Amino acid sequence: MKAYERLLRYAAYDTQSDHHSTSYPSTAKQWVLLETLKDELLGLGLKAEMDQYGYVIGTLPGNAGAAVPTVALIAHVDTSPDASGAHVKPRIVKRYDGRPIVLDAVKNIVLDPAVFPWLRDNVGHDLIVTDGSTLLGADDKAGVAEIMTAVERLVADPSIKHGTVKIVFTPDEEVGQGTTHLSVKAVGADFGYTLDGSKVGEIAYENFNAAGVTAVFTGKSVHPGSAKKKMLNSIRLAAEFDALLPLSDRPELTEKYEGFNHPTELHGTCEKTTAEYIVRNHDVTRFERQKQDFRNAAAYLNQKYGDGTCALDIREQYQNMRTLLEHRMEIVEFALGAIRKNGLEPIVEPIRGGTDGARLTYMGLPCPNLGTGGYNYHGPYEYASINEMDQAVDVILTLLTDIAASTRS
Secondary structure (H helix, E strand, C coil), X not given: CCHHHHHHHHCXXXXXXXXXXXXXXXXCCHXXXXXXXXXXXXXXXXXXXXXXXXXXXXXXXXXXXXXXXXXXXXXXXXXXXXXXXXXXXXXEECCCCCCCEEEECCCCEEECCCCCHHXXXXXXXXXXXXXXCCCCCHHHHHXXXXXXXXXXXXXXXXXXXXXXXXXXXXXXXXXXXCCCCCCHHHHCCCEEEEECCCCCCEEEXXXXXXXXXXXXXXXXXXXXXXXCCCCECHHHHHHHHHHHCCHHHCHHHCCCCCXXXXXXXXXXXXXXXXXXXXXXXXXHHHHHHHHHHHHHHHHHHHHHHCCCCEEEEEEEEECCCHHHHCCCHHHHHHHHHHHHHCCCCCEECCECCCCHHHHHHHHCCCCCEECCCEECCCCCCCEEEHHHHHHHHHHHHHHHHHHHHHHHC
8 A cells, every 4th residue: 555545544534632631642533543553553464552541552573683773663643733633635636737726715725836835846746635624634644654654565575674663653742742651661662763744855853942831810800891090901911921022032933943932822801811832942042041031021020010910830841852863863874865865865954843753862762853745734735745755655664774784784
């Protein structure tokens, strides 16, 4: 089976995760695809188990000698809470001609290269697109599909030499909890690769340092007819707080290595309002400065309006994996070589986000991130290149054989 055929099948599963859930996985519907993947691995003759947290770990024994490192291939099954993942209706655009693709004519949802210029790199490719009402789920079901397809090919062709391969499928990556209960010891790999990037040929080994911020504003609710010099509207406090943060740190004004502060939720009444933010930066010093900006804004409001006006909670989420991976660059070099051997020029760029691999690296399992051929994640403009998905499978196979050959030589 081709990787894109698997993606089409997996896209039918609604696996959207939930920021507000207290269960793990955060949504019961993720279990369905995870169970399916476990059964598929068993059907290919692999040992595979799913634990109490939903982690699926499969093992393909090596055929290239005991000295070859064990490599983990990792992808997440959940899709973003930012857009619906229910009743996905993908369609294939054959031999894309470079013109705008109308996804929904009524709502005027158009996949336009004038807005998404990387579409021009996909001219001549077969593309999988949405109908404009949901996301596609290529993040990260494209990675799941490519791993499964690579494993199927390894099983079918024993002449392809490789070490032991661990296949790991995780829930809840999109809500920052993909590795919360994952045991590196249970994975049992020397290092790994997450398949969770975009353009095939990408190799990323640095990501944001990340924190989440909750700011709770307490006002004074008084009838608006008699509110003069009495009311303190917490919604306006939230607006004042946001205005105190540097304008230059807004994500819509940043790119590449520039960090940002991003408000993700706001809900409240005159008396009480809660604002949620994510804070991101590749540079640790600048990251600390951003967190201090939040503390300074809260202190200002508390001084201006009284103690307890703004209660702030800052939570560390993940760290930049480059700090550790720069001491294990042979793992990156294996990927660079595999990409080049498949006729691609490696694209080395920082991740403006995070992956399961970022946390796993700090947990003792170094994990750079590779591209899958999916684009425009988290919304109805998401699409995947079938051609690039095929290339991603070839990169995986080359990577595993090169690691085995390097160890044996």
